[in-house]
Amino acid sequence: MTCRITLVLLKYIWGAKMLKVRRINQFYGGSHILRNIDFELPEAKVTVLLGRNGVGKTTLLKTMMGLLPAKSGSIEFQGQNLTKAPPYERARAGLAYVPQGRDIFPRLTVAENLQMGLSSQSGSASIPEKIYEMFPVLRQMLSRRGGDLSGGQQQQLAIGRALAMNPKLLILDEPTEGIQPSIIKDIEKAIRVLAASGQMAILLVEQYYDFAQSLADHYLVMERGEIIAKGLGADMEKNDVKALLAV
Template sequence: MLELSNVRAGYDHSPVLHGVSVSVPKDGVAAVLGHNGAGKSTLLRTAMGLLKPKSGTVLLDGEDITRLAPHQRVSRGMAYVPQGQQSFPHLTTAENLQLVADGRPDGKEAIAEALDLFPVLRELSGRRAGLLSGGQRQQLAVARALVTRPRLLLLDEPTEGIQPSVVAEIEETILALARRGGLSVLLVEQHVGFAMRAAQRYYVLEAGRVTSTGAGGAESEQAVREALSV
């Protein structure tokens, strides 16, 4: 579904990615792991078009989207959930979802489906997003992305800084989405066990380079932990 080939990217004169190649399987999950500063968020921002690569290509379902703007990528079925449980804090939970659904002929149904995945949001529909807990805001951020009915979902540290009970809910939802098909996921994640349960393919980044890659699954977890410990 998504293929980044030999991508070099960075900020001003500070290179971050040095010839990175990552492939996301259709209707599957690719996990990117690495320590802080390895370039994981930069990789997602480049995939989403928020950062232009210095060189290399980005293909979405075979189409070269390297030079397309973020909104053009959204129109082709991409959705991005950045770090930080981002929301519109002065809007209610329901208004956050409706803002994304407006103008979509299937908006009402898409909101209902997202709320089915995160039932707690239905109970909090009238509460301002700024008053939600970190875990609830993260569920709202993922739900808001799903309202767009994406073909490809980019998730940046979806379980970071969240209480363990909510982490389990978010993990189970993402695993369920991956199992039901129709959605590809590029997942940046620190929790190795979750990432390897979800992914068909993994990539370990170190200093902007892929240092280890292989098939996902629990049997690869130890190899990933060893790669991260180097």
């Protein structure tokens, strides 16, 4: 009994782990890209994944989403083993992915792009109002074609589409890449609001250190296909994480 109370307390203190990635290995042909990647994500927190160009961040996200089948290792999400699940099943389980380079449908309108995000849900769900509150520009441009938006607006649309799925874990791959500072601020604010809602966990891949640090509850650093450091966002400066990213 005491043991059980202690366990519950420990879980409360450390935060429940919603995602468990265990010893993932990945290859492109003969190149060993991910090496025994092992980490956990807590519920309702922002975890930033940092690392220089080409260390394998996007490959890891694609493997988590099932776009690349893991060669070995396992992925468990809220107690469900997703290691062999196809991408649509992972989406249905609550994982939403905003790929690097904001992969929207350029020939569909903003409204149609957002509706694509709803297609993973059953019934006649509608676009959640919070998406327009976060990114008012999307409401103003509902009938405009995705391809006619600016880069920053396309990034907002890509995030909006992922949010339309009502995910439990939102995965963002370098959302600030090539985007003007004013929109970076809007995206930062949106991530903060989402994190504060307590309704979803966020995994944010970033190379822009200041942006990452300002949002991180936890951090992970990758180097040549391995996680080489992890800790609390509040300790990033003390642990000199920036030095690990210097070229």
